[in-house]
Amino acid sequence: MEDFYTIQGEGFYQGSAAYFIRLGGCDVGCVWCDVKESWDAAAHPQVQISDIAEKAAASGSPIAVITGGEPVMYDLTLLTRALRDAGMRTHIETSGVYPLTGTWDWVCFSPKKFKAPHPSIFEKANELKVIVFNKSDLGWAEDFAAKVSKQCRLYLQPEWSKEKEMLPLIIEYVKANPKWEVSLQIHKYMNIP
Ligand SMILES: C[S@@+](CC[C@H](N)C(=O)[O-])C[C@H]1O[C@@H](n2cnc3c(N)ncnc32)[C@H](O)[C@@H]1O
Ligand SMILES: Nc1nc2[nH]cc(C(=O)O)c2c(=O)[nH]1
Numbered sequence: 791m792e793d794f795y796t797i798q799g800e801g802f803y804q805g806s807a808a809y810f811i812r813l814g815g816c817d818v819g820c821v822w823c824d825v826k827e828s829w830d831a832a833a834h835p836q837v838q839i840s841d842i843a844e845k846a847a848a849s850g851s852p853i854a855v856i857t858g859g860e861p862v863m864y865d866l867t868l869l870t871r872a873l874r875d876a877g878m879r880t881h882i883e884t885s886g887v888y889p890l891t892g893t894w895d896w897v898c899f900s901p902k903k904f905k906a907p908h909p910s911i912f913e914k915a916n917e918l919k920v921i922v923f924n925k926s927d928l929g930w931a932e933d934f935a936a937k938v939s940k941q942c943r944l945y946l947q948p949e950w951s952k953e954k955e956m957l958p959l960i961i962e963y964v965k966a967n968p969k970w971e972v973s974l975q976i977h978k979y980m981n982i983p
């Protein structure tokens with residue numbers, strides 16, 4: 791759908807330079823999705839893997855982040871191979887609704903109430919990033935924290951339109967449950983993509 795060089799705004803790599811590759815197509819349907827224009831894959835042009843990998847590496851970014859849309863709808867073997875061959879680290883943003891393919895340096899798993907994740911994602915997640923849209927999402931987040939690996943980093947990120955309401959709850963929750971950390975979408979504060 792689009793590709794751009796920016797600063798990773800969320801999670802463990804928040805603040806790091808990263809080249810984003812956003813794949814069109816998603817069948818999860820989150821009511822608060824901030825990239826609804828990504829859902830229809832047919833609305834976006836196809837590009838060659840070799841071209842996009844070359845462009846990403848030429849940016850100078852050490853990291854390529856594959857996002858969407860929902861990237862696990864696709865076989866990502868060739869894309870991740872091309873990015874690795876070009877010398878880049880491969881990171882993914884996913885709801886984990888289908889089995890993950892490809893070779894990954896970092897997996898951000900963000901589960902959704904609108905479609906259950908495939909259980910194979912739990913052991914692969916390097917970070918669990920739960921979007922908090924209402925208070926009950928904090929308890930829901932714990933269900934996933936119990937399923938991911940011991941090393942998996944745990945983040946609570948306010949849903950953008952509910953940030954004013956949810957952030958104070960998240961702050962108090964993290965203080966009381968310090969295995970969790972706060973993740974903010976810092977790119978939205980910086981007015982960058
Ligand atoms: C647009 S999604 C694309 C990747 C994948 N479909 C997913 O949901 O993980 C990228 C990240 O943005 C988060 N996100 C989407 N809409 C959001 C919103 N309104 N507020 C906060 N985070 C949001 C998602 O949870 C996910 O972690
Ligand atoms: N700067 C920036 N950081 C991000 N982290 C995850 C994003 C995504 O949409 O997957 C995203 C995004 O869209 N922009």
Ligand code: SF4
Binds near residue numbers: 816817820
């Ligand atoms: S899974 Fe990701 S891209 Fe799909 S609707 Fe939800 S937030 Fe948007």
Ligand SMILES: [Mg+2]
Binds near residue numbers: 825
């Ligand atoms: Mg985004």
